[in-house]
Amino acid sequence: MRKPVRRILVTLPVLWVVVSVVFLLIHLVPGDPVVQMLGEGATASDVSVLRHAYGLDAPLGTQYLRYCRGVLHADLGESLRLHDSVRHLVAQRYPYTLALALVALLIGVAVSVPAGVISALHRGLWADRLLGVASLGGLSFPNFALGPILILIFSIRLGWLPVSGAGTGPIFGARFWLYLILPAVTLGSGLAGVLTRMVRTAMLEELGQDYIRTARAKGLSERRVVYRHALGNALVPVLTVVGLQFGSLLAGAIVTETVFSWPGIGRLTLSAISNRDYALVQGCILAIGLTYVAANLLTDVAYTLVNPRMRG
16 A cells, blocks of 8 residues: 555645646736726726735735745635636636536546447458447537537437526536536547447456467356456556546536536636736636546546555
């Protein structure tokens, strides 16, 4: 268990780097949030008073230390535009984005594992070619194009699913999941394409190993050889890719949330950027970045637990 502990300790400086990069990048963005909020007709004195009220007139180093101190105390400041605490705004939107990313991940894994196995077992045949074309389509089709097509088919033409939004009922209620289906399918299609090709490659490699030939020579059924031995070992390297792709889902959620008017962090981030809302942009990007770091940490720990050779 020493390896997981080391990975957790190594993550601490990574978190500090994420916090620092988020702060510095936001302050490199051109434009003055105070002028954006007050309008071009604001006087210099009005701008000066508001900048002082939000601490934007302090030296950059002072602002950085103040920001780091606030992060340690879960105080991310106040939104310049919405006049509400950033922590509260992010906490409201975060469950929607997290649910979208997790369901998209589940869809991607549920589709790719059987598709990759079938493709590997029928290498060179029509099933392999068909699944290869489908996975390539999932990789090539952008979310901003796939989303409207799904809306047109399943919402407007067939009327099976809601067009956009997350409904007016409670989060994670029955109606919530109906609104989640199309955004999750849109976001998970690209992941399914990536993982299908990964599972196919890993399965082909495992099926050619000596232990598979030995298992077949012992008279084990083909089903047990494939699903008990080959698939279990093939999924070990795929686990790492799943963790890395989770970060891509969070980034892709910004486009998907915009297409489907999903009330997650992605839409909140775009709104904050357009309004030059420094504190809110920092809070949103920090939440996404920390989730990405946590997902990779959990992936590393899970990988060491699944693969005994990595526990040293």
